[in-house]
Amino acid sequence: MQTLLLFIDKVSTFVGRAFSWLIVALTLFISWEVFSRYALDAPHAWAFDAMIMMYGTLFMMAGAYTLSQNGHVRGDVLYGFFRPRTQATIDLILYVVFFIPGIIALTYAGYYYAADSWRIDEHSNITSEGPPIYPFKTVIPLAGAFILIQGIVEIARCIICIRQGDWPSREADVVEVDVDKLKEMVHVKDEDIQSLDQYVAPKNESR
Numbered sequence: 443m444q445t446l447l448l449f450i451d452k453v454s455t456f457v458g459r460a461f462s463w464l465i466v467a468l469t470l471f472i473s474w475e476v477f478s479r480y481a482l483d484a485p486h487a488w489a490f491d492a493m494i495m496m497y498g499t500l501f502m503m504a505g506a507y508t509l510s511q512n513g514h515v516r517g518d519v520l521y522g523f524f525r526p527r528t529q530a531t532i533d534l535i536l537y538v539v540f541f542i543p544g545i546i547a548l549t550y551a552g553y554y555y556a557a558d559s560w561r562i563d564e565h566s567n568i569t570s571e572g573p574p575i576y577p578f579k580t581v582i583p584l585a586g587a588f589i590l591i592q593g594i595v596e597i598a599r600c601i602i603c604i605r606q607g608d609w610p611s612r613e614a615d616v617v618e619v620d621v622d623k624l625k626e627m628v629h630v631k632d633e634d635i636q637s638l639d640q641y642v643a644p645k646n647e648s649r
Contacts, residue, residue: 451612455613468497509592510595534601
């Protein structure tokens, strides 16, 4: 079971990393559009639509990855003080009552939403040269399916935690730097850092 859960974590991580490159493409695209608009006096009417669709795709396709990393925003003022079993019980209830029905509805409605868009060859009507938006709408059910699969994995983790009393491991990726943990890993104490100030201060004062 743990092997399967970690495998799905890896799939979600791969998808999230792959689509994260859209932020690079979006940055380059915006830079080019600004240059084209102000330096060449040749703006593109469809650029705004393209920017929205690129960012929207990045946002939606990163959902399963964020869930696999337990990175979604949560109000954990009290949650963090609970025992793992209590946390898992709360999560399980919320997943079953809210998450699963909501994501199923999103995926189901998104499928027909995208199908209708393909059927009518839908283009953006924000500008006269609006680009096609049916590929973008196809991302909705696709992202929903990935999040739904990852959500089932999280439900399985909740059940395992309730039975065993501790959270099972998950596929780890880049996280925010834990300064205290970093100090522990490199065997550095606060006293060591403070002792270096005597070498830094004189140089700053001399300037």
